[in-house]
Amino acid sequence: MWTVTPVHRWEMSGSWPADAPPSLPAGTDTSELQGLEDGVGPLMHRIYRTRIVGTTSTPEQLMARMTEDLDGVAPSEFATFQKVEGEKGDLDEGNRYVVRMPGPWDGPVRVVAADATSFRLATLPGHLEAGQIEFRARSDYRSLWFEIESWARSGDRVSDLLYSRLGFSKEVQLHMWTSVLRRVVGLTGGKMEGGLVITTRVVAADALPGARSDRRSRRSRAGVAALAERRVNFDHTKAEAYAAEPGWRLDDMVEALPHEHPGPPAEGESWQVAREVMDSYQLADPAVVTASYDRDLPLSGRDMLLRIRFAGLRLRVGVRIGDVYEETREVDDRPVQVFGWSYSTLEGHFEEGRMHYELWKWEDSGAVEFHLKAISRPARKGPLLLRTGFRLFGRSNQLRFYRQVCRRIKRLTEAQLETQRAAAAR
Numbered sequence: 001m002w003t004v005t006p007v008h009r010w011e012m013s014g015s016w017p018a019d020a021p022p023s024l025p026a027g028t029d030t031s032e033l034q035g036l037e038d039g040v041g042p043l044m045h046r047i048y049r050t051r052i053v054g055t056t057s058t059p060e061q062l063m064a065r066m067t068e069d070l071d072g073v074a075p076s077e078f079a080t081f082q083k084v085e086g087e088k089g090d091l092d093e094g095n096r097y098v099v100r101m102p103g104p105w106d107g108p109v110r111v112v113a114a115d116a117t118s119f120r121l122a123t124l125p126g127h128l129e130a131g132q133i134e135f136r137a138r139s140d141y142r143s144l145w146f147e148i149e150s151w152a153r154s155g156d157r158v159s160d161l162l163y164s165r166l167g168f169s170k171e172v173q174l175h176m177w178t179s180v181l182r183r184v185v186g187l188t189g190g191k192m193e194g195g196l197v198i199t200t201r202v203v204a205a206d207a208l209p210g211a212r213s214d215r216r217s218r219r220s221r222a223g224v225a226a227l228a229e230r231r232v233n234f235d236h237t238k239a240e241a242y243a244a245e246p247g248w249r250l251d252d253m254v255e256a257l258p259h260e261h262p263g264p265p266a267e268g269e270s271w272q273v274a275r276e277v278m279d280s281y282q283l284a285d286p287a288v289v290t291a292s293y294d295r296d297l298p299l300s301g302r303d304m305l306l307r308i309r310f311a312g313l314r315l316r317v318g319v320r321i322g323d324v325y326e327e328t329r330e331v332d333d334r335p336v337q338v339f340g341w342s343y344s345t346l347e348g349h350f351e352e353g354r355m356h357y358e359l360w361k362w363e364d365s366g367a368v369e370f371h372l373k374a375i376s377r378p379a380r381k382g383p384l385l386l387r388t389g390f391r392l393f394g395r396s397n398q399l400r401f402y403r404q405v406c407r408r409i410k411r412l413t414e415a416q417l418e419t420q421r422a423a424a425a426r
Helices: 059-068 157-165 168-188 215-229 236-244 270-279 384-425
Strands: 007-013 040-053 080-085 096-100 107-114 118-123 129-139 144-154 191-203 249-257 289-292 303-310 313-331 334-345 351-362 368-378
Touching: 007 384, 040 157, 040 168, 040 384, 059 118, 059 129, 059 144, 059 168, 107 129, 144 157, 144 168, 157 168, 168 191, 191 384, 215 289, 215 303, 215 313, 236 351, 236 368, 249 270, 249 384, 270 334, 270 351, 270 368, 270 384, 303 384, 368 384
Parallel strands: 007 191
Antiparallel strands: 040 144, 040 191, 080 096, 096 107, 107 118, 118 129, 129 144, 249 368, 289 303, 303 313, 313 334, 334 351, 351 368
């Protein structure tokens, strides 16, 4: 007997202090805690979330059932929660637990904050991670929400290798917390709606306070600086005319984003949230494409070094962002607010062409759309192996990438809006 649970996973780059953990309550004894400064590698800010319908449980009732026996929601095949300090059946500040896992993976934690609808744990020396994790419940007019949010780095170099480099611990952790969420749903007697949504914001180790740059970050900065010497690898002045020429491909896709009220884009709503995703180049799935660039430079004219993963290879190519614009247009006698920018391929890229990203908000209806428009062809110059590979396999992967970008900005916008609503409700 088995069941299928939809799991929506989204990973993006984060920043400090936007993804910093919450402050510890006043008076907390931090002398024995294993904080971020004791960890190794990047900071992982993760949110695991699910919606529960068909239940009469309140957030307070759910948390009371959960904290009465924390081990009752643990996936026994992977971990158990054992209280080592504190009264049985209660969960109060100062209580200690050990998360027991097969092998030498025990994770000691201490409760640092607790109320009727949430509690937060901090790691102690010997834990695989260094940081904090919070469990909370809330409700709206028709459903119950349960969330797990963590801010942590690997506890040591071996843990960092298993998590950040090999991905083994990452998948084990994913299974553990998704199993907890499913068991929490079971406590309520309700049903999960929409599956599990997991967002991860990764803050590079060298972006954390007091960090020193490592060899990888120095190499990335050098690679970005070298792009200044490269030229665009096609005649960009004729880009608009290329659509009619043989060999060039024109792609145009539109993705509907969460709706807003009519009128200009509102602060903190769909259009503005999606714009932040575009500004920070969160559009590409980091499992496929990651970008390095100088964050201190303006978006217009910025060079970006893209690292593309394909068939076990890691390809490094350069692009240059052109004009950045925001304007109100009249389209079919309807006002629409548009924000957009484009980038062009540089010498050494296996493609020639330009990619446009735009956000549209129809002010009369409140509809919000993401527009992707690209014109491209295989490069005529550059590394022969890359150009040959792109001619053989590039088109299908190119279209897959475009579809992923459209789907990703929609899901990231939805996830961020839900995170903002959750924060406002707390």
